[in-house]
Amino acid sequence: MKNSNNSEDGENYSFETGPIRPPSEGGVHSLLLRPTRNCPWNRCTFCPVYKGEKFHIREVDEIKKDIETVRKIKNMIKNNSTELDKVPRKCYALVSAWIQSGERTVFLQDSNTLIMRTPQLVEILECLKENFSSLERITSYARSKTLARKSLKELKKIREAGLTRLHVGLESGDDEVLNFVNKGVTAEKHIEAGKKAIKAGFELSEYVMPDLGGKSLSEQHAQNTAKVLNQINPDYVRMRPLAVMKNTELYEKYKSGDFELSSPHERLQEIKLMIENLSISGKVCFDHRLNGWKNKNHNRLFDLDYEGYQFPQEKQLVLDLINEGLGVDESYHIDPRDKAISSL
Numbered sequence: 001m002k003n004s005n006n007s008e009d010g011e012n013y014s015f016e017t018g019p020i021r022p023p024s025e026g027g028v029h030s031l032l033l034r035p036t037r038n039c040p041w042n043r044c045t046f047c048p049v050y051k052g053e054k055f056h057i058r059e060v061d062e063i064k065k066d067i068e069t070v071r072k073i074k075n076m077i078k079n080n081s082t083e084l085d086k087v088p089r090k091c092y093a094l095v096s097a098w099i100q101s102g103e104r105t106v107f108l109q110d111s112n113t114l115i116m117r118t119p120q121l122v123e124i125l126e127c128l129k130e131n132f133s134s135l136e137r138i139t140s141y142a143r144s145k146t147l148a149r150k151s152l153k154e155l156k157k158i159r160e161a162g163l164t165r166l167h168v169g170l171e172s173g174d175d176e177v178l179n180f181v182n183k184g185v186t187a188e189k190h191i192e193a194g195k196k197a198i199k200a201g202f203e204l205s206e207y208v209m210p211d212l213g214g215k216s217l218s219e220q221h222a223q224n225t226a227k228v229l230n231q232i233n234p235d236y237v238r239m240r241p242l243a244v245m246k247n248t249e250l251y252e253k254y255k256s257g258d259f260e261l262s263s264p265h266e267r268l269q270e271i272k273l274m275i276e277n278l279s280i281s282g283k284v285c286f287d288h289r290l291n292g293w294k295n296k297n298h299n300r301l302f303d304l305d306y307e308g309y310q311f312p313q314e315k316q317l318v319l320d321l322i323n324e325g326l327g328v329d330e331s332y333h334i335d336p337r338d339k340a341i342s343s344l
């Protein structure tokens with residue numbers, strides 16, 4: 001969103017933000033900045049986020065101006081400036097919440113910041129660090145294909161310049177599932193990219209999408225995703241169960257009966273198979289409300305915490321929780337086949 005607002009005195013008190021961020025970078029935790037707009041791939045059949053929007057890499061000077069504006073708004077808030085009414089509400093709210101949380105983290109939007117040329121990205125990271133000395137973490141989404149294409153030397157340069165954590169949409173480690181949803185990447189590329197990111201020193205979050213292969217590909221989706229994750233050994237595995245959204249190709253397949261979603265118990269069985277085969281030493285997180293299974297008391301089954309469950313120590317705990325969820329009548333769980341979910 002271009003939070004545009006030039007005041008009468010010609011001063012610019014707005015900076016641009018994009019539509020989404022990972023939950024772990026949400027709330028009051030991170031300042032949002034938008035070096036690129038939309039998605040350079042934009043063809044995954046389950047994803048409605050940037051449909052119809054053109055990908056664009058913004059000019060470095062424009063992004064630097066946004067950083068300068070954030071600094072200006074920050075100082076205005078700290079000095080209780082009488083000019084604060086000139087700052088667009090959204091920009092004010094973002095900066096204000098960021099100040100309250102200690103000005104520690106920045107999330108770079110939109111879907112694949114790493115596609116920027118390395119010197120440009122490094123310049124932005126350096127500018128951020130120069131302006132905000134309190135920063136502890138700068139994070140971004142990245143596509144595996146782009147990560148694999150960058151040299152290790154370039155990735156290390158970006159890491160050294162201050163980008164600390166990458167959020168990658170793995171979705172599946174099964175080539176048939178990846179091909180079915182037109183993810184534009186293979187399991188092998190995911191492994192190459194993930195390993196390279198870790199070697200370059202990034203903290204790595206891999207997003208997995210339970211039920212992405214529907215009923216028919218469930219078993220291979222679970223087993224091959226575990227295999228790929230074991231090879232990468234990311235810091236975080238984050239579960240994002242599939243919600244079939246309107247305005248996507250997958251929704252059309254679902255509606256026509258060509259794609260069959262699993263039931264809540266079948267989804268849990270799929271996750272169970274994945275977890276049983278998982279031998280990572282990172283954390284497994286269920287930090288999204290679509291992980292809506294219930295325990296025997298009909299409360300939330302999994303902890304929504306961004307730090308999740310530490311593996312391998314808490315692997316058995318997760319398996320015990322899954323077994324508990326499987327013992328609960330299906331009607332208590334969120335059902336992905338409900339129309340309500342399909343139109344989220």
Ligand code: SF4
Nearest residue numbers: 039042043044047111
């Ligand atoms: S790469 Fe990510 S943002 Fe782009 S279409 Fe696929 S899921 Fe959506």
